[in-house]
Amino acid sequence: MKSYDVVVIGGGPAGLASALAAERHGAETLIIERENALGGILKQCIHDGFGLVRFKEKLSGPEYAERFTEELEGKKIDVKLLSFVTEIRKNGKFYLSVVSREGIEEIEAKAVVLATGCRERTAKQVSIHGTRPAGVFTAGTAQRYVNIEGFMPTKRCVILGSGDIGLIMARRITLEGGVVLGVYEAKSTPSGLTRNIHQCLYDYDIPLHLSSTVTRVFGEGRLEGVEVAKVDEKMRPLPGTEERIDCDALILSVGLIPENELAEKLSVSSDPRSKGATCDGQMMTDVGGVFTCGNATHVNDLVDYVSESGEIAGKNAALYDGKNAKYAFVRPDDNLLYVVPQRLNLSADNSETVIYFRSKEVRGKSVVTVKADGKTVLQKKYPFLRPPEMERIKADFSSFPLKENSVVEITVEEG
Amino acid sequence: MxxxxxxxxxxxxxxxxxxxxxxxxxxxxxxxxxxxxxxxxCPTRTICSTVKTVFPEAPVLPVRVSKEIPKDKIFDVMAEINKVILDKRLSRGETVIGNVLGLGADVIATSSVLVKKS
Known part of the structure; x- marks a missing residue:
């Protein structure tokens, strides 16, 4: 049986950064990737805007990914492509069952990093009535068709949901000569980044219909049209507002969900608010030696922070000593959608703890306060907070004596 | 305002x-x-797209303009990009179309997928 210090599952941006960091800290490292190439979703994200935080450059997805895959060359990091982890057991160390073209093999690891990314919500998860014709795609599937396979899945389409991939695809389809008849969003505010609403929709005169949704699809073999309707504040369709639109495709950009099947098998606890695995400031889950990062932890809007969390996870996986951890707990207030991390490990260095959060609602001037057992650790002012835009702060807890079960409160107030 | x-x-x-x-x-x-x-x-934008290739393992290669181009030239540049059928294994950063439409920007490859041994 092959044995490694750190096995990273997933070769996207989180896994790449994680493996490089683990190797830098002396770990013998393996990346397991199910596709035939490293890079994850970045391979098909050919638009630019990646790396502004990390490299101060506007890179396309492949350019960003290749900076990491090229750094990998010459390093002592093994890579297994076209390989899939079906089981992980913990018995002191970790034992992974890996399926590939060579068959099934067992691999042993001292620590495991789950860099499994996220999945798109599908048509089955957003109840739409009608027939089941061809021509209903998730935005990511449409993106793969256009940018990797090189063919157009639509001539005239409607996009449901205003997530970033949907906005990016609205522009991409328009550039390739397709017509995007409109983007329909059930919520009263867009899900995607404001700059994407502007540069992907408004630049190309693509209408954005808020508080509107697709209620029905038509067509037998191929989609022939969709029915759209206005919705009330509880997102229920309003009778009498239905309208039929003829089109050959419906593209869905209705949210992403962290992929955590392996975490569940390891009995890692998940956070219903972030929808991903819970972790401490070192990105370790509540199962010792299992680390989480990137979109498997929570869905990020910037890859730069995916890489950052991968590096934190990889470094700490390499340094994992098997000791039992004692924790202080992070409690976000109800104005926050979620906060990562959910715990602080008392024996770890918490002097540069990176905290990621999102506001639940669109807010104007706000003050975010981090308190440890009632004492203020830091305060930060924001001109606005919007749910689509993840915020990041760095907190230094070193001068605050945290005890087991101490409470770190994070609150948002007007100001 | x-x-x-x-x-x-x-x-x-x-x-x-x-x-x-x-x-x-x-x-x-x-x-x-x-x-x-x-x-x-004079509003400008970057555009990112793909060009067709003759290579079966990568039927399209991602490209972008090397610097921003005028917004009203986007579809003209797209038309040029869509004329290309690439038969050379270019790597990331190499020029696919030099000085496209005389705009002072090159169309460059943004991936080395064609030169990577996998």
Missing amino acids: RELVCIVCPNGCTLSVDEQTLAVTGNKCRKGVDFAVAELT
Whole structure:
């Protein structure tokens, strides 16, 4: 049986950064990737805007990914492509069952990093009535068709949901000569980044219909049209507002969900608010030696922070000593959608703890306060907070004596 | 006054520009001023797309323009990009179309997928 210090599952941006960091800290490292190439979703994200935080450059997805895959060359990091982890057991160390073209093999690891990314919500998860014709795609599937396979899945389409991939695809389809008849969003505010609403929709005169949704699809073999309707504040369709639109495709950009099947098998606890695995400031889950990062932890809007969390996870996986951890707990207030991390490990260095959060609602001037057992650790002012835009702060807890079960409160107030 | 959203970085600042004096407010950095002034005088954009190739393992190769081009030339540049059928194994950063339409920007490859041994 092959044995490694750190096995990273997933070769996207989180896994790449994680493996490089683990190797830098002396770990013998393996990346397991199910596709035939490293890079994850970045391979098909050919638009630019990646790396502004990390490299101060506007890179396309492949350019960003290749900076990491090229750094990998010459390093002592093994890579297994076209390989899939079906089981992980913990018995002191970790034992992974890996399926590939060579068959099934067992691999042993001292620590495991789950860099499994996220999945798109599908048509089955957003109840739409009608027939089941061809021509209903998730935005990511449409993106793969256009940018990797090189063919157009639509001539005239409607996009449901205003997530970033949907906005990016609205522009991409328009550039390739397709017509995007409109983007329909059930919520009263867009899900995607404001700059994407502007540069992907408004630049190309693509209408954005808020508080509107697709209620029905038509067509037998191929989609022939969709029915759209206005919705009330509880997102229920309003009778009498239905309208039929003829089109050959419906593209869905209705949210992403962290992929955590392996975490569940390891009995890692998940956070219903972030929808991903819970972790401490070192990105370790509540199962010792299992680390989480990137979109498997929570869905990020910037890859730069995916890489950052991968590096934190990889470094700490390499340094994992098997000791039992004692924790202080992070409690976000109800104005926050979620906060990562959910715990602080008392024996770890918490002097540069990176905290990621999102506001639940669109807010104007706000003050975010981090308190440890009632004492203020830091305060930060924001001109606005919007749910689509993840915020990041760095907190230094070193001068605050945290005890087991101490409470770190994070609150948002007007100001 | 015209309201704009800056698309230069993820901050996405809401900018107000005076159409007469081109005075900008609401920006967190200098780039916001440059963006707002360009929007009112000669708006530019980067475009990213793909070109067809003759190689079965990568039927299309991702490309972008090496510098921003005027917004009203986007579809003209797309037409040029869509004429290309690439038969050379270019790597990332290499030029696919030099000085496209005389705009002073090259169309460059953004992936080395064609030269990678996998």
